Amino acid sequence: MFITFGCIAIFFALIVVILQLSGIRDRNFTEYAVGGRSFGANYQAMSFLNTWYPGAMFTAFGGMAASAGVISFYVLSYSLLTVVLMYLMARPVWVWGKTFDLRTQPDLLALRFDSRHIKTIAAVIGIISGIPWLVLGMQALGTLFQQMSLGALTFSDAVIVGVAVIALRQIWTVRMGMRGVVISDMAQGIVAYIGGGAILIGLIVWMIVSQGITFASLDAGKFAIPSIGSKEGPLYVFSLILTGTIGGWCWPYIFVRLFTADGVRSLKKSAAVAVPLSLTFGVALLVFGMLGSQVGGVGGEPNNVWFIVSREAGGLWLLGLAGVVVLAASMGHTDGNIQATGAQIANDLVGNYKTLDQAQLIVIAKLGMLGLTLLSAWLACLELPALFQLAVLAYQGIIQLAVPQFLGIFWRRGNKYGAIAGMTAGFAVAVVLELIYPGYLPWAYGLTSGAVALVVNLAIYVAAAYLVPQSREEEERVEKLFQMVERRSSITGDVVPDAPPQVA
């Protein structure tokens, strides 16, 4: 236990030292919320990965690969396909963000649809939907600390330790804002995905060479994909990949990465840097999980495949490193979530109805982050039986932001009426369907509730775009927004000389 907790303590101290040495002073709210739009491609890439892949990748998705097999690869398909969306969105989102000093996802929706209310609605959906995932992330640390204690801690005690550690880490997130998040993401990301990937590859080699485990050792069920005649339905995997791809950018803490870069070129380069890492890490993790299912003890606890195989292959030292890797991934995700939510509370809720100066915005964001940390830490220590269902429900709901977000960015037509009505109706349909048919809809060939609700949402948005007449001023305003992006047709497109007044 001294070895495993020692590894965790050294890593935690290292991250704190890095943050302390960075000596960040936030001059204004843009600095605090989006790091002053100052990060290059490498920081952007690692920050995206560290927010995208939480520690649960090693437990939940590693466990899914061990228990269900090849279907777990859907996570890799959507994790890469979503970067294509990032590549396409990079220019318009960054140019509008820089020009109008946008700091959050609702800021962008408010700008595009010229609506104050859409900002509030999007912020409320984002904040409420994010809380169950934040709590789940904190609880997942319970698994980590129980493994690190070699079974000495009960699960509930381990959850309390995990929550205490991650809550302590938030002191630096609250103090340093986005710049602290991105700088620590670099260190955490290197440990989690480069270090973790190297360990995964080593463990795969160990299983093949030393244990004689190959794909031929696995039973046929591990190679099944829900298809025609399956229980889930033939469109189940399609639905998972589609909603995962477009849903990723609906989360405020992912979307805000588009505002932290120092230019369009950095964003696009970050995509090119991130995908090879994501591909290598994802393939290694999922192949590891599938092969790891044959290691003794994993069958009964597939979610612990990462810890069990690490300990089996490398003893306590490797188990300690495995714990460091999961903690590094968890920290990045939790920090990003809390930082983005705090910024939204200040910018999109309080600041949407009350004029605040820069210092007041920063103070409210910090108080929001502190409150959110305490609330989620408290919830994580409770026994909430419906928490996972709430989290799934939240996901099906938040992806309804995708319709106004993506069509608003790529299509000149579309207005606030369609955006608000479609998003609200889509959210309601998703919630009702998910409550009646949790998981997937048997009568819709396996589509998930969120996918069906997206169709309703899209129909309303498109209908309103054609049926609700727009004023000439509104048409001209939107046209100017799109022309602004087209004028900057180069990959750099970083300089914004004639910034119009802020609309949002």
Next chain:
Amino acid sequence: MSFAQKDRPASLPRWVAAWFIVDAIVALAPPLYWAFDGDRTLWLGVPAVVLYFIAVSTCIAASIVAAYFAEVRVEEAG
């Protein structure tokens, strides 16, 4: 003006746009993954169904890297 002409992201080469569409098709088209359901035929020592997912992922990753370098080349050529 059509959506494709007017709203296509500026400076994205056509072949890159086509590759991105291929990415979406190979990742999402149900008949493709139905065809590999349960297929354990070994290709380079890897079952076909696993190789399908790895190939799709590699195709997507390669398209993004290629898109970036293509845009840089266009940019540098002025």
